[in-house]
Amino acid sequence: MPALRIIARDRSSRARAGVLATAHGEIRTPAFVPLATAGAVRGLTAGEVAALGYDIVLGNTFHLFLRPGGELIDRAGGLHRFMGWERAIITDSGGFQVFSMGHGTVADEIKGRRGNGSGGAILAIEEDGVRFRSYVDGSERFISPEISMAVQAQLHSDIVLAFDECTPFHVDRDYTARSTERTHRWLARCVRWRAENPGPDSLFYAIVQGGVYEDLRVASTAASVASGAEGIAVGGSLGADKAQMYEVIDWSTRELERLAAERPRHLLGIGEVDDLIRGVELGIDTFDCAMPTRLARHGTALVADPASRFRLAVDRPAFAADLAPLAADCPCPACAGGLSRAYLHHLARTGEQTGGHLLTLHNLTFIATLMSCLRAAIIDGRLPAVAGALREGESPFGVGACADPREGS
Amino acid sequence: MPALRIIARDRSSRARAGVLATAHGEIRTPAFVPLATAGAVRGLTAGEVAALGYDIVLGNTFHLFLRPGGELIDRAGGLHRFMGWERAIITDSGGFQVFSMGHGTVADEIKGRRGNGSGGAILAIEEDGVRFRSYVDGSERFISPEISMAVQAQLHSDIVLAFDECTPFHVDRDYTARSTERTHRWLARCVRWRAENPGPDSLFYAIVQGGVYEDLRVASTAASVASGAEGIAVGGSLGADKAQMYEVIDWSTRELERLAAERPRHLLGIGEVDDLIRGVELGIDTFDCAMPTRLARHGTALVADPASRFRLAVDRPAFAADLAPLAADCPCPACAGGLSRAYLHHLARTGEQTGGHLLTLHNLTFIATLMSCLRAAIIDGRLPAVAGALREGESPFGVGACADPREGS
Numbered sequence: 001m002p003a004l005r006i007i008a009r010d011r012s013s014r015a016r017a018g019v020l021a022t023a024h025g026e027i028r029t030p031a032f033v034p035l036a037t038a039g040a041v042r043g044l045t046a047g048e049v050a051a052l053g054y055d056i057v058l059g060n061t062f063h064l065f066l067r068p069g070g071e072l073i074d075r076a077g078g079l080h081r082f083m084g085w086e087r088a089i090i091t092d093s094g095g096f097q098v099f100s101m102g103h104g105t106v107a108d109e110i111k112g113r114r115g116n117g118s119g120g121a122i123l124a125i126e127e128d129g130v131r132f133r134s135y136v137d138g139s140e141r142f143i144s145p146e147i148s149m150a151v152q153a154q155l156h157s158d159i160v161l162a163f164d165e166c167t168p169f170h171v172d173r174d175y176t177a178r179s180t181e182r183t184h185r186w187l188a189r190c191v192r193w194r195a196e197n198p199g200p201d202s203l204f205y206a207i208v209q210g211g212v213y214e215d216l217r218v219a220s221t222a223a224s225v226a227s228g229a230e231g232i233a234v235g236g237s238l239g240a241d242k243a244q245m246y247e248v249i250d251w252s253t254r255e256l257e258r259l260a261a262e263r264p265r266h267l268l269g270i271g272e273v274d275d276l277i278r279g280v281e282l283g284i285d286t287f288d289c290a291m292p293t294r295l296a297r298h299g300t301a302l303v304a305d306p307a308s309r310f311r312l313a314v315d316r317p318a319f320a321a322d323l324a325p326l327a328a329d330c331p332c333p334a335c336a337g338g339l340s341r342a343y344l345h346h347l348a349r350t351g352e353q354t355g356g357h358l359l360t361l362h363n364l365t366f367i368a369t370l371m372s373c374l375r376a377a378i379i380d381g382r383l384p385a386v387a388g389a390l391r392e393g394e395s396p397f398g399v400g401a402c403a404d405p406r407e408g409s
Numbered sequence: 410m411p412a413l414r415i416i417a418r419d420r421s422s423r424a425r426a427g428v429l430a431t432a433h434g435e436i437r438t439p440a441f442v443p444l445a446t447a448g449a450v451r452g453l454t455a456g457e458v459a460a461l462g463y464d465i466v467l468g469n470t471f472h473l474f475l476r477p478g479g480e481l482i483d484r485a486g487g488l489h490r491f492m493g494w495e496r497a498i499i500t501d502s503g504g505f506q507v508f509s510m511g512h513g514t515v516a517d518e519i520k521g522r523r524g525n526g527s528g529g530a531i532l533a534i535e536e537d538g539v540r541f542r543s544y545v546d547g548s549e550r551f552i553s554p555e556i557s558m559a560v561q562a563q564l565h566s567d568i569v570l571a572f573d574e575c576t577p578f579h580v581d582r583d584y585t586a587r588s589t590e591r592t593h594r595w596l597a598r599c600v601r602w603r604a605e606n607p608g609p610d611s612l613f614y615a616i617v618q619g620g621v622y623e624d625l626r627v628a629s630t631a632a633s634v635a636s637g638a639e640g641i642a643v644g645g646s647l648g649a650d651k652a653q654m655y656e657v658i659d660w661s662t663r664e665l666e667r668l669a670a671e672r673p674r675h676l677l678g679i680g681e682v683d684d685l686i687r688g689v690e691l692g693i694d695t696f697d698c699a700m701p702t703r704l705a706r707h708g709t710a711l712v713a714d715p716a717s718r719f720r721l722a723v724d725r726p727a728f729a730a731d732l733a734p735l736a737a738d739c740p741c742p743a744c745a746g747g748l749s750r751a752y753l754h755h756l757a758r759t760g761e762q763t764g765g766h767l768l769t770l771h772n773l774t775f776i777a778t779l780m781s782c783l784r785a786a787i788i789d790g791r792l793p794a795v796a797g798a799l800r801e802g803e804s805p806f807g808v809g810a811c812a813d814p815r816e817g818s
Contacts, residue, residue: 042762068758
């Protein structure tokens, strides 16, 4: 039985709504996946994340491998039990993080994914794997496709990602081609390791690389499908701007429609409001991104305003005496609790952690509601109208007949 | 009708259990009051604090006066509405904070109350009030008994504290005597201001000063009672060690038993586990302290272990692989959620805010349960046995027949 049960398709795009079955419950797609990089969604308890209606979070193999280590988490019964999260977990393979130590910051900036902190460094990239210096204790460490698979098994990950080289934006076509080929060889090693080491029940996703070159993306998509992976993730450099990013995603999902339409698709590291809407139209099922939670910690709320890139920086002086809530009809603890922009402004200025906490709850509520709206619209055959309205600034809390993300269905 | 309805008294001490009526609901005493210094219990939403079973929090007049200002909070409908907290609020007068800018750090250390941050400075202490430099913007500001009363009225405080000079430990008897006399003159001005400016329904507490000198404490207690204040707070320097602190508190509550046994009593800035137990025996009804929340942010959990001062520093290497919970039977999200010391250790080491959040919830659960145990023991006539057991390390979660702090009664 395929992991993804597609329950509705949009007629004017590649968008689809479905239910993705994992060992830790079903994921209603399209879905956003909050980051739990080091085993916690920043500032929230697992119970709070579940209460927001999320079915899945993303843990990071690289960071958890270095600290506290896969053995301890395995001994605790897996990452779910370790962090008290009963629903599904997808784990990044560590490829992006280890390469971001050497590849500079372009990819970080474009993808909004966190680098490795300071102190780490790549020592050698070899066919076998990557030797690097740990940012935790300065020790020399090694990661490879096999080690990534082994650690993800120790984490009891429900969705395991292949260990890839995340090709950065600033390299040339030749480097990209050679890097993508190595990613495919590493993909084969991941598949082999999993065949030889049966572990906790999990789905395996290949990662499409190929930079901004259509032929390389097409070839990488085909190689990913041919690997037999249960799902496909789109990774690597997606370009210099949104137009190019959408084009790059389009190449992959176009091929996937042809080659493996039923397999689930994940888009790595993308999560701005307009990108989520476009990504859904392009046929992506799941998304992860640091953006909603990171913005919150820096005093910025998500709001239905395309003119401001859907952002409201409550720490700006303009909001010092604004007694309105962030958003009418928003069910988050800040808005539903009657808290004002002035209060959130005050907390941001005072450096009170409650401010970041409330904004995190708000932003994740906003994104959960947005995804729930898009899913309901696909099911109801109204995606073009709903996507258009959301893109133009209609509040997801105001779009009629959208499902409440906190209720299953 | 008196504000405090005493429903039970312990026969072997001055301890009593009661219900303190305020404009925002009843407080079950003895009770601990979490700090919401700048309008938020650090890291928690108001809903989370209420869910832990607390009936009251403490806001800080000094900090809120400087930022965001009493006018804005008044316009928002008071501090309750501003911060989304529907239950009672007691507000510190600002005396402690403004004087801590000039008085050095002894009082801070002993009382565990936060100073004013950096950049502030006392410019002049005059009979009229205190001129100082704001730590927020460097501007020159003035606070006086009248201003403190006016700001507390703007905050819609349920329990208003008199504006006092918090006499530090390192000054001599003569300074203490003169300072205490000024506190009494300021007390009279507070009473007069409140008579002339009827504001939101509130209780007014005088603050007993007098340092570590019995005759001054006795005189200050008598002056506080004579002022007609509805309640009495014990403040100022309480001595160099716990023995002296208990003695200083004893002088006041002994006098209060004689002069005004029915009036509620608050102990300012004290909240270590053994101090709470002793304070209850000495006849204190309510306590506030930064300790439980501050320890949590620094990676320390409260546990039933007197040998370690009731503290467990989860960030210590000893807990790196300890898969036990912080405390058996604890209903907090960390313990009840099956989270281990190893997980909390990991979060502390990684600097994840979720760690401080979970420890804050645990520590406030521990303290709420402790107070609820003591209250139930007074009502059941078992205080000596229960206090003794708690002091010797029996878990408050294990003491039979203790009320759940989250349930009203």
